[in-house]
Amino acid sequence: MGLPLWSREDVAARILQGDVLFILNGNVIRVPQTWLEVHPGGVLSILHFVGRDATDEVEAYHSDETIRRMRGYIVATVNTLPDGWRPLQPxxxxxxxxxxxxxxxxxxxxxxxxxxxxxxxxxxxxxxxxxxxxxxxxxASGPSRDQIEPPPVPLSLKTQTEHSKAYKELHKRVKAAGLYDTPFFTGYGPEVVRYILCAIGSYLAYQRQWFFVSAVCLGALWHQLVFFVHDLGHLGVTHHWAKDRIVSIILADWIGGLSVGWWVHNHNIHHVVTNHPTHDPDIQHLPFFAISPAFFKSLYSSYYKRELTFDTFSRYMVAVQHRLFYVIMSLARFNLYRLSYEHLWVTRNDPIKARGGRWAWWLEVVGLVFWWYWYSNVVRGCGTWQKSLMFLLVSNMVPSPLHVQIVLSHFSRSTADLGPTESFPHRQMRTTTDVICHPSVAFLHGGLHLQVTHHLFPRLPRHNLLEASYLVKDFAKEQGLEYAEFGFVSGNGEVCSTLKGVADQLKIMDMVASAEIKEALGIKKD
Structure with a gap:
């Protein structure tokens, strides 16, 4: 007997009853609670697509084998109509x-x-x-039927469906070009040599008590390893979850002191709800930064499960955020340590330890203990507290260009929520930009200056992103979509301009509020 055909109302009714449903190639996938709890990409990355057609996202983030396994959870089919599936509000x-x-x-x-x-x-x-x-x-009742009906959207469902169809054809061309094949020798060969040289340089300089040079080399090693860990976290190296995770834990936790489990959990959500003020943790940086006036409302973060309070300290910091941007970013790695340890602590009682397997959680914990042991001994071994402090700061500040480069790709882009009708390629290209650089210095960006292509094809090995970007640019031109890109210097200017623009809006709000208070108290203007 064939699968039942469900109407949009059937899907809505079952969601209100508590089912987690999304559409995949015209089929309704029902996600059981057991799958939801152990999903490697986290619970939220699924919940953001309840009631929506998630075909493009699923195919971008999962292997063909994983997608075949999903077919075992099909419970019905739907009629997507010529213009595509009309989504519900998750x-x-x-x-x-x-x-x-x-x-x-x-x-x-x-x-x-x-x-x-x-x-x-x-x-x-x-x-x-x-x-x-x-x-x-x-x-017991949950949301109402009216609540999961999306508000009016500024987009045409027909146009978004056309973008989605064109993206599927683009994805086929990317696969046919062999761009999912990892260039181990030509791609990672030079990378490994670079890692080894940084490590040897740091060791030899330390032995000669050139502690500043040693710290610079160690920071450079961490800077470069982050790009490799990023690839592994996206399963973009061996394309095998366990193999990529083991290598990434060794590099991130044992050598770098950061939790790859935290990074994957955080980064997956960033990719599916890019630049959404309420849902994307990568733009939720209060009290230090606000890239949209929307943060003045003290928004609730669905990722951190807390209020992003816009208090007195936040007002002060945001008012000068464009001036303190590089100072704060230079110390950003210390915040990553905090987030890493917090994640591992919070997930200590998860059914399978942070959705990566019990062994992975413990391997991370042991790795961080090992890192604290060797790194603390290295810092203390500098002799005086002044030299130790210098080594600590320099080694952690050298990787800071990485943090600047990451925000260049998103901080100056749109933070508007265009609703669930927006297609995957439209959303990614609207919220992401490339950083143009000469091929000779591309290694400093780790290949991730090509963020537009990376966001469209996150599992693509980064050494293939440049070739894929040519196909993406043709796709953008055909579909009338913007392919944003700017140089590193102009990109920094765009980000600082965005931060200053928000700071200026805050200043204007404060001036208006002050004038209204004076008027209410009957105080005459000067």
Whole structure:
């Protein structure tokens, strides 16, 4: 007997009953709770696509073998019509989750949707931000049917479907060109030589008590290894989860002191909800940065599960964020240590330890203990506290261009929420930009200056991104989509301009508020 044909109302009714459903090539995939809990990409990366056609995202982030396994969870088919599937609003986007209470799964309203545009007049009607609830509400009924109906969107479903179809053809061309094949010898061969030279340089300089040079070489090693770990985290090297994860743990945790489990969990969400103020952790940097006035509302983060409070300290920091940008970014690695340890602590009781397997969690913990042992001894071995402090700061500040380069690709791009109708390629190209550089210095960017292509094909080995980018540019031209790119210097200018623009808006708001207070108190203007 064939699969039943479900209408859009059938899908909506089952979502309201608690089913986690998404559309994959015209089929309805039902995600059981056991799958949701152990998904390597995390729970949220699935919940953001409930009620939506996730075909492009699924095929971009998963191997053919994994997609074949998903077919075992098909429960129905749907009629996508000529213009494509008309999406529903995922409950997570309006603050609803299903969590365990007293041993049972119940709907949980963790945040309140905010549809107002008072701080972001440029925001479209489709934009939904979340703000903190005064209380946590559990209910058997959950969201209403009206709530999971998306608000008006500024996009044409037909046009977005055409973008999606063209992207599928582009993906076929990328595969046919062999761009998923990892160039181990020509690609990673020179990279490994570079890693070894940095490590040897740091060791020899340390032995001669050239501690500054040693710290620079160690920082350079960490800087370069991050790019390799990034590839491994996307399964872009061996394309085998366990192999890539083991190597990435050795490099990130044992040598670099950072949790790759944290990075993968964080980075996956960044990729699926790029530049969304409420959902993307990679742009949630209060109290230090706000790249949109939307953050003035003290938004609720669906990733961190807390309010991003815009308090007095935040107001002060955001007002001067364009001046402190490089100072703060130079120390950004210290924040990554904090996030790493926090992630491992929070996930210590997960069913399979941070969705990577119990062995992976323990391998990370042992690796970080090992890192603390060797690195703390290296720092202390400098002799005086002044030299030790210098070594600590220099080794951690040298990789800072990496943090600057990462934000160049997103901070100056749109943070508007165009609703679930927006196609995968449209969203990625609207929120991401490339950094143009000469091939001779591409290694300093780790190949990730080609962020547009990387966001469209995250599992693609980065040494193949340049060749793939030519195909993407042709695709963008054919579809009338912007392929944004700028030089490193001009890109820095764009980011600083964005930060200054938000700071200026805050200044204007404060001036208006001050004038209104004076008027209310009857104080005459000077």
């Amino acid at each position: 409950p997570i986007h309006i603050g609803w989750l299903r969590t365990v209470k007293d041993g049972n799964l119940e709907w949980h309203s963790e945040a309140t949707p905010d549809y107002s545009k008072e701080n972001s007049p440029e925001s479209p009607e489709s934009q939904i931000l979340l703000v903190k609830r005064e209380d946590i509400a559990f209910t």
